[in-house]
Amino acid sequence: MTDEGPTPPFARAVIDRDAERRADPAIFDAFDADPASRVMLVHGDRALLAEQVEGSAPALEFFQPAEAPAGMLRAYLGRGDTPARAYELRVVDDETAAAVEPEAARWVGLRDAATALDELGTGLFVEALALANWHASHGFCPRCGATTTPVQAGWARRCDQDAAMLFPRTDAAVIVLVTDDDDRLLLGSNAMWEQRRFSLLAGFVEPGESLEDAVVREIHEEAGLVVDRVEYLGSQPWPFPASLMLGFAARIAPGVDPADAKPDGEEILELRWFSREELAESWGGVTLPGETSIARWLIEHWYGGPVAAPDRSPEWSVS
Template sequence: MIDWRNGSDLDRVAELRIDPEWVLAAWSDPDAVLLRVGEASVEAGADGSLLTRRVEAAFDPEVHYLLGRIDGRPWFATRVRAEEELTALRTVMDGLPAVGLQAAFTAVGLTTWHDVSRFCPRCGSATRAVHGGQSRKCTACGLELYPRTDPAVIVAIVDPDNRLLLGRQPVWAPGRYSVFAGFVEVGESLEQTVHREMAEEVGLALTGVTYLGSQPWPFPRSLMVGFLAHTTRDEPVPAVGEIELARWFTHDELVVAMATGEVILPPHTSIARRMIESWLDGSLGS
């Protein structure tokens, strides 16, 4: 499983991708591969492995986007409109090797951004892909656009008895529980977002907010920033329509609930799962 705290095996070739001739040569490399993705899906085999295709068509900078190099091989991504040809990324991501997961997350986020960035937000003119698809440029006013990442906080809340607060949204599958998350708003620090979101979602005042780590989350293109926060023994007040249930768990209660199937945790590749498991083994925040 990938450890997002380490360096990446995906070389993003920042100095090389600005040269269109180099990007074209990378596309023509006999070892180059193409990853086909959808809005939140990838091309996968029957065993859940990530599938790539040999590069064969003529290079089109508006539909072929350079991800970088993996083990020296150029990797490109393209958007597929026929979603039925693809597999939901959430269903296979736990089984992907670290570098494949990084490539899939990057490809889905990048192609999603291109889909909604084809017109200039300043003058309304068409934009064109440049730098291998790592940015776009307005054809009229010259404004440069870069892939957007939306920051969101995800928070493990514990009380003085070291109970962990987990909750579920109404739209989740039965039994699915997780820690709490929310998007950063304009003019907020990450820590301010933690306080505001947790007050909104479960009505709790927090103390001792501590940074834990982060990871990309391509649904559609977020950066999840994890925090540990402490609170009093107050009971949570779930936000109506957003949080169906919020419940304190002791270590033993959560172990039993997981064993019986009463509680199903988030995917292994999510920072939420890593935070919960770290609390279970006593290493959260250490």
Template sequence: MGLLIETLPHLALARPGLDRHAERRAEPHLLDRLLADPRTRVLEVHGDRVPVRWTDAPDQAAAADGGSGGLPALDLRAPAAGDAESLVLYLGQDGDGTAYLAVARPAADGGDDAQAADGDARLCGLRQVGADLSDRDATIFATALALANWHGTHGHCPRCGAPTQPVQAGWLRRCDRDGSEHYPRTDVAVIMSVVDADDRLLLARGAGWGAGRFSVLAGFLEPGESLAAAVAREVHEEVGLQVHDVEYLGDQPWPFPNSLMVGFTARAQGSELRLQEAEIAEARWFSRDEYREIVAQGRVSPSTRLSISRRLIERWLGQDLDEVTPD
């Protein structure tokens, strides 16, 4: 963790918040025993949202909309009747020995910030609140969401098409017909800040993105490829540049639905761009003063504080984007 903290400080979702205790997943009747224990804490996952409360916030709805009034915290509860009828996932335990489970429910109606069942908490997505959650809560949310997403798309065996069933406390699915075992997958992606000889940063707008939405380049790792090779390939494919001095900066789980974003910086050989039009709508080089100016003018919308892309840009810029004040 030392390297991560030095290179990309305050990177959301990247710090461990629970001991996963993987050795417990094979314990007979583990979920039944934890669901019978009132000390167990349960997170309900409604599609891609969970119930959230705000500390010291008299107006929960205003806080959910980004207003002041405290920090978000997961609304965890004791096990309840009927939990065992849903998909239950063992997430691990904290230093006090408290066990944490996720219970996957159908997506709730009501759109963003819908009211939770108890009428007090709000249902929110990870993008809304993840950057402000504690390390424990961020780990619980990200892990529960990624696992639930995987289960939602792996109900049948890829070998024979028969149904699969969750086992190992939600960390494995087993085929009913041939007994094959299938584990959660993580799709690795590289994301990189590319600078030229003048230390200008390359930012691009993806095809289909709205005006003013610029970010660093990114792409998925391919089979048989190293991470550094993926950085070089993606940059060359998308903007026609060769790069060198590829340097790792940090990584971040990204459960949208099941990715790991691995961050790098790299130096470009030359600065002439040749865009892959199917992927990139526009791209350009920015000096630090130019980037500060367009952010201050509102002509560019930076990524949220949850994303590693924002931290890569801030590292190059030398300041937090929240400090760039509007004109």
């Protein structure tokens, strides 16, 4: 981080991942025998929330190991709020999820839950969802096509044919706060979004490319602008399904006219420059990223504080 301000929403984890214990073949036996251990459940892209009573804050539902269903996958998440308490993920199928909790409203997605959960709950949810997504897409070895088996407490898979080890991978993506010499902010509307939705420009890092080069390339490809003065601001995981969003600021290069900004017509359909005053006045005409996104965090970093719609129009979420 370049300053000591708030961190992005999904980067506020307070989890000790306790990675050294993953290689212990008896880790789950010890976990199950510890009365302080707790299990969280994930079904698809949703986690089970505790039933709320009057005045209680939203929270993940935790089970003691013997009370939780076996699940299709279990993975050790680490230690959280106290050194003595360990946490585990168990992924359950449709039938098990319905048997545990038939009320669909208590199975909640990360985007909806993260702004309400505390740092421990959000951190566990982000970690668990990222792991669950990786396992769901790696049931077969990419080298030979054989089946794979989870090992190392859920943090690796082993090929059943040749014992090759597979480890979770994260796709790096840059997201960029582009400004001009008048400190106006560039926002774009993606072809996949509804009209009037605007966010920062972003894209995946290509093989053999540095992060800084990815910033320059993406802005040129999507907006036709040359930028420089690239500065790293912060990052957050984005497990939809397996990205790490790396936030940067960049200024248009000397001699570049902001009016030359031109959407590529494929990914980006519209580009607009905003001063802080224009952004505040435009809330009735544009929709900005939701509170869980690093895009919103970066915009507020530039804006100098929270941005809020006067009419509290519904928000949406994009990385």
